[in-house]
Amino acid sequence: MRIALFFLVEGVAALVIGFAALFVSFDPVWSAELPQQAVLRPSDARSGSLLFKTDDGYRDALRLGVDVDLTVSGPTVRARVTQIFRNPTKDWVEATYVYPLPAGGAVDTLKMVVGDRVVVGDIKERQQARAIYEQAKQNGQKAALTEQERPNIFTNSVANIGPGETVLVQIEYQEPVQQNGSEFSLRVPMVVGPRYNPRPVVQSVDLRADGNGWGTTDPVPDRDRISSEVLDPAQNAPVNPTNVTVHLNAGFPLGEVKSHFHQVRIESPDSTTRIVKLAEGPVPADRDFELTWKPAAEKAPSVGLFREHVGNSDYLLAFVTPPSVEQAQQKPLPREVIFVIDNSGSMGGTSIIQAKASLTYALGRLQPTDRFNVIRFDDTMDTLFPAPVAANSANIGNATAFVSALQARGGTEMVPAMRAALSDTNHDDANYVRQVVFLTDGAIGNEQQLFETISALRGRSRVFMVGIGSAPNTYLMTRAAELGRGTFTHIGSVEQVDERMRGLFARLENPAVTNLSAKFSEATADLTPSALPDVYRNEPLVLAAKLDKLTGSVEIKGRIGDRPWSVTLPLANAAEGKGLSKLWARRKIADAEVARTTRQESPEDADKTILALALEHQLVTRLTSLVAVDKTPSRPEGEPLKLSELPLNLPAGWDFAKLFGERPSLPAVPGERRADGGDGKVQLAALKRSPVATQAPGTLQLPKTATDAELKMIAGVILLTVSLLLLVFNRRQTSPQ
Incomplete structure (x- = not known):
């Protein structure tokens, strides 16, 4: 009887173990004391988070948050953009991030905040700044590098972010307020939309004295620097949460203040000032922020004149809106x-x-x-x-x-x-x-x-x-x-x-103001734009000038249709402005770029002008960069450094399927989308690195989903079978002969 009872208990125990083996890991991770970097599931991802693929499951990856603070002072905007890089992994990482800024913005400041230390960046020639950054990265020092890829596309690189560390990178820029009739506006670009990059052209070139060879011309030689991973919104939560605050001091009594694409909360300290904040806190960086304001009176000022004294020079910024005059006794041309x-x-x-x-x-x-x-x-x-x-x-x-x-x-x-x-x-x-x-x-x-x-x-x-x-x-x-x-x-x-x-x-439908010119009565002026453009109805003519003295007046002449028009502005009436020297230099740099494009200047001469202006006024251009290096090494010698290229959201309203991969059978070509000659559908092509991720961030991939569950289920089935056999054997042993 005791023997029978023993076999019965043994069989039941085996049966219990068999069932348990189907569900219980032999080393269950949830029962262990986990550090802050716990293993995550995809459902644990929060807005603004990414996931690393690791050997033991999901891990929260490097995060980016952005805070934009803008101060409007009359005709200019001073912006401070703070990018918060947080590394919740156990690895030392280098973060790179492509982001947009206004095309007319003058980027002049870089600060890196590490703990309680603030490291201020310096403007250097682009190659020199890159060399300084790479050396600091190799030495284990924290470093930040801001580079311009286009006047409205920039790249930030931050090296040696340690496990669990947060590093703040802050850039500042100056730009003019935009005006259209009685409406003033500013725009904050938040996301770089994916760019279509035509394929390199293969052409016959004379490579040798005795024959022809083949060469390639790439219309987008920096395609890998302007192409970032793009998240499919159907597969991923939005990343890069962004907060925007605007301190608006218009300089005149304000009427309507309106945000066109985001819900905002507006405070009114007085008649000329507004504080504008996002109504519900940070938003996904997937569309531009646009703010417009109008004066309380029916018409905005038609003339604005502002001055700033820097060094031995005076800088002038003028906004002049010609009157809307219809063509008299003459029908407009068809x-x-x-x-x-x-x-x-x-x-x-x-x-x-x-x-x-x-x-x-x-x-x-x-x-x-x-x-x-x-x-x-x-x-x-x-x-x-x-x-x-x-x-x-x-x-x-x-x-x-x-x-x-x-x-x-x-x-x-x-x-x-x-x-x-x-x-x-x-x-x-x-x-x-x-x-x-x-x-x-x-x-x-x-x-x-x-x-x-x-x-x-x-x-x-x-x-x-x-x-x-x-x-x-x-x-x-x-x-x-x-x-x-x-x-x-x-x-x-x-x-x-x-x-x-x-x-x-x-x-x-209305005549433009043409044949515009500006003449200073006493001061010697370096004016930009050098060739004044035509302006259209309700548009101001915007001039910036560097003067040897702030005396006399400036006379602006032009023609509205068939009528002459002119206005004279005493320089003594100019109001104090901020950052005008930066805006003048930025516009002179743009003039040099245009002269290079129109072949009015050789590439070499234009580059000399751009470099001299950028170094003198401490601005980021395609030839100069900002670099900041913390002198104290932080990454221990021998610790590897991993690269994290942060992906971007798809701009709001864009169709991911229309843009990428309608023919997934074709091989993917990183860094480029090409048109298929047959039906023209957009394809992923294969040159450097892909600008998209159809399922998840490509460089920060989703974790491996394979586990040893199958082995455990097999083991459980085996044990269950053995337990059943033991029960049968036990019954046969104890049953009456």
Whole structure:
């Protein structure tokens, strides 16, 4: 009996062990005392967090948070951008992060905060700054490096962030307030949209004296530096939470203050001041922040004059809005308008809806005396009519149907479309004003090719850029409009279409102020822009000058239609301003870049000018960088350093599937999207590193999901089988013979 009881107990125990083995790990991680860096599941990810792939599961990866603090003082904005890098891993890491800034911003300050130490950066030539940073990284010192990739795209690198450490990197920049009629505005770009980078061109070149060889020309030689990992919003929570605060001191009694794309809370200390904060705290960095304000009176000041004394020089910033005067006793000339619409993959989602609505509105504004054409492009191109046609109801109806049928797809070959739009077969026809209206998000990496095309082919055409979407490439838009003697209009939502397109047509349908010049009566001035551009209705002429003395006056002359116009401004009436010397230098640098593009200066001479201005005024340019190094080494010798390239959110409203990987069977090519010659769909191509992650961050991949669960289940089944056999054997032993 005792033997039977023993076998029974033994069988039951084996049965229990077998079932338990199905569910219980032999070394359960949840029962151990875990440090702060606990193993995580994907569901544990919070907004602003990334996950590392590790050998033992999920680990929270390097995080980035951004705080933007802006102070508006009359005509200028001083911005302080603080990037908070936190490393919750056990590894020493180097973080790199691509981020946008306003194209007209003058970046002049870098600070790195490590614990209670503040390290201030220095401006150096780009190669020298990079060498200093790399040496500090190798020595185990904390270091930060700020580099300009485009005037509106920057890269921050932060080396030797230790386990559990938080490092703050703070940059500052100055920019002018934008004005359009009675409305003033500022824009904070928050995300760099993925760029379409055309493939390198293989061409025959003379490499030897006795024959030909093959060479390549890359239209985007720095494609790997402007391409970042992009998270699929369907698979990932938003990252890089951003907070924005604006201290607005307009200098005049304020009326309406409005945030167009974010909910805000507005405090009013007095009639000329507002404090604007995000209503619900930090937001995902996936669309631009735009703030506009108007004076309490019906009209804004038409003249603004500001001065700053730095060193031995005086700097002047002038805003002058010419009066809106209609052409007298003369009908405006009819127009030949070429509309160009971008229907590439980056325009997927809400952007194509905005673009089509804008173009449909524009077609409805044409007059019977006008003529027009429509060009659409992705990586292919179609022109609706063989030549511009009369703006009658039949042609406008055909164009409206053509636009309505467009779908977003393919790559963004913008240069051929601009070349076609500027092709002017009627260049001797003085009876028409020729205008090009170009609707796009500007998401390309070969901006320089577009600028050179406009400069070479613009002729009598004027180019008006319409930026579409939540994060347009404003550098491309503003520079293209400047070279094309037109303007830039941004439409960030469908609700803005009517208002912004009405403003654009007010410019298209009214005479520009042309033949502008500025003359100082007593002071010797270094003026920028050196060649004053035409300005359009409600737009101010913005001048910056470096003066040897602040005496006398400046007279500005021009023509509005067929009428002369002039205004004289006493310099003694200028109000005190801040950061004007930086703005003057930044605009002089932009002048040099334009002169380089238009071949008015050789590349060597333009670069000398840019470098001298950048070093004198301590600004970041494509030739200079800011570098900060903590003198005390922190990473122990022998500890490895891991690179973490932080991904970006997809801009709000963009369609990830339209943009990336509609044909996943093709091999991925890092760093480039290419157009397939057959159907033009956007593909991932293979040059350096991928700008996208279809499931999760590529460099910060999701953890390995494989475990030893299968082995444990097999062991459990075996033990369960053995226990059943023991029970059967026991029963047979104890049963009556």
